[in-house]
Each structure stands twice: as C-alpha cells, then as structure tokens.
Amino acid sequence: MVGLAKQEINIGMIGYQFMGKAHSHAYRDIPFFFDSEAKPVLKALAGRNESKVNKAAEKMGWESTETDWRRLIEREDIDVIDIVTPNHTHAEMAIAAAEAGKHIITEKPLALTLEEAKAMYRAIQKNKVVHMVCHNYRFAPAVQYAKRLIEDDRLGRIYHFRADYLQDFIMDPSFPLVWRLKKEVSGSGALGDIGAHSIDLARFLVGEISELVGTMETFVKKRPLGEMAGGLNAEAAKDQYGEVTVDDAVAFLAKFSNGALGTFEATRFAGGNRNKNKLEINGEKGSVRWDMENMNLLDVYLTDDEPGLQGFRTINCTEEEHPYVGVYWPPGHIIGYEHTFIHLLYEFLQGIAKESQPSPSFLDGVRNQAVLQAVEQSAESRRWVKVEQFD
Incomplete structure (x- = not known):
C-alpha cells in the first residue's frame, strides 16, 4: 500500500x-x-x-x-x-x-x-x-545518548567539561592563505572554525557559559595566496604572500552558570590529528567521554558500580535504545560522519512540517557567538571576561 x-x-x-x-x-x-x-x-x-x-x-x-x-x-x-x-x-x-x-x-x-x-x-x-x-x-547518536544520561540524572551534578578539537591540515607553512585564514571573511581561525563546535556541545550537554579566560596564537604569520579546492584541500599561487589574520590555536578556561568548570582547546596545528573532536564530562555520579573519530562509541563510568567492576565501559551506540540509529542497520553495524547531517536536517524539515522550532536555532548561534567574542576579548585583554547573556 x-x-x-x-x-x-x-x-x-x-x-x-x-x-x-x-x-x-x-x-x-x-x-x-x-x-x-x-x-x-x-x-x-x-x-x-x-x-x-x-x-x-x-x-x-x-x-x-x-x-x-x-x-x-x-x-x-x-x-x-x-x-x-x-x-x-x-x-x-x-x-x-x-x-x-x-x-x-x-x-x-x-x-x-x-x-x-x-x-x-x-x-x-x-x-x-x-x-x-x-x-x-550534536546529532551523533552517542552524543544524544550522553545528553539523555545527563537529563536522567545518571551523572548527577556536573563538575567538569573538557573538550579538545585537534586538526593538523594547515601545519605546512606552504599551505595557502585561503578564506579560513582571513579575519574579514571567517571572523576567527581555529576558534570559530572548530572551537565553535566544542562550545555548542558544551552548551548542549552542560549549560550556559558565564565567564572565561583565554589565549590565542598564530604560529605562521604569512602564507602564499590561494583558494580552497574541495574538502580541506587548497591550491596556492606562486611567489605571492599575504598575512594570516586569524588564530591558529586557542585555549580557554570557562565557568558555567551551574557551577561546572570547563577547559577548551582548539588547534589546527596538532600533528597526526585529522579531526580529533573529543569531550569528557565528569559528574558526582559518573562520567562520559566521546571522540568523533570513533563516533559510535561512548565511554561511560558510573560510581554506583560494585567495587572491582568500576571503570569506564565502552558502549557501541547502535542499539534501538540509542537515538536515530534504529532506522539504519542491525546493532553493531556502525554509521558515519554523514549521518550527523542526515539527523540534523531531518529535525529541520520536521520543524517546518510541524511548525515547531528545532535546535540548535539561531538563538543558540547567538549564544555561541557571544562565547566566541568573549574568548577574543579575553585573549586581547589577558583577563577574565563575562559572557554576554542573550535571550
């Protein structure tokens, strides 16, 4: 039928x-x-x-x-x-x-x-x-499941959020001065390109960031002119150089409104790390940790496990109980990077059809942008900066 x-x-x-x-x-x-x-x-x-x-x-x-x-x-x-x-x-x-x-x-x-x-x-x-x-x-099933564990109070009060987003694709000084390395086009470097993802995950999983202190560094100051050529590849012109006007790396400490502490690092100079987007959350009742390069796996530790069996267990988030994956393959048959976009755009289209507003919304985007701005202000002033709160 x-x-x-x-x-x-x-x-x-x-x-x-x-x-x-x-x-x-x-x-x-x-x-x-x-x-x-x-x-x-x-x-x-x-x-x-x-x-x-x-x-x-x-x-x-x-x-x-x-x-x-x-x-x-x-x-x-x-x-x-x-x-x-x-x-x-x-x-x-x-x-x-x-x-x-x-x-x-x-x-x-x-x-x-x-x-x-x-x-x-x-x-x-x-x-x-x-x-x-x-x-x-946000739409990796393991991240969604971590969110469910937090909402169900399985981790209790959250103490720590730590995130590292590590790439290495611009380490070669001959990599050209593409749009991602120009402040007037990109706004910032590693901070906005990949650090923005960590900020959004932190807000999604833990809550709003209230204040922070950070530092930024540009390791290669000048590069040959060039253009992106698909993916993260680029093509360089000969004998023409320009100034890099964004950060190559950023690190900052943060305080969340709920009292948790956060540590963040984002860099495109971490050799051997192609897309190491990872996080760990520690709470009074347990911890979770996740790494995008093994995106189906969520490490979970619960303090009420009996002595002798305590420690992180690795969950392959491909079961019916895990968000989204029930529409794909049998348990253990993993999904990949492209599926995170399928899930996000599915929610977007459902929002249009049902006349409801999905997340992350432009409001989330504004709040993420406020954190990006605070990091830049802190790096420039070398002091703690309060994050502008926006409703």
Missing part, C-alpha cells in the same frame, strides 16, 4: 563545496531512511561560477541552478534557503531570506560577529520562519 503523501519542501542551497556535498547527501537520504512528514526536493543550487555550479548540480541531483543568490531567494518555488558559504556572507543572505519568508539553515558559526548574529536573530523573529545553525556533532 502506498503511504500518505508527504509535504514537499523545496530546497535552495547557496554554495556547493565541502558542506554543500554533505547537505546534499543528507537531503537525498532522509526519505530513504526516515518516515518523515516532509520530503525535501533539491530544487535549486546557487554559485557564482556557472560551469562549476552546473557540474555540481548535475552530480548532486539538483534540478536547476542560479549564479546570483539573490535571484534564488526571490524564487517563489523555494521554501528553504540553505547557506553553506563563507562566514562573512551568512548575515546578508539569511536576513534577505527571512525577509522573503524563507526558512533558513546556515553553516556555523552563525555570523562574522555577535552584532551580525543578533541582527539575523531579529530577522527570523520578525518574519516567523524556522531556522537552524548547522552544529551537526
């Missing part, structure tokens, strides 16, 4: 490289795995280079293309604007999309600055559209 008709939601996406591929794949897989109330339609893909955007659209399954993002937003057959472009473009695009009545999802961090992020939030409030910021790591 054919199922009931689902609400078709027409997607317009701006950008088509690394994150464009991840989002496109997720949209295509949602109807295959999830009994969603909404069916995404890959309606139009926008990019400045006509030949490249046409090639990307054909490969990833988009129906049409635009070379002007404004034209994409104006189209009456578009319901959603998905923004996967560099950070300095997010605010203008999202505000225009909100004014046009489009639902919006944008890559992280939400904006270039806190003031831009607030303007984006005001725009979606005014126009009453559904909105999300793409912090996909």
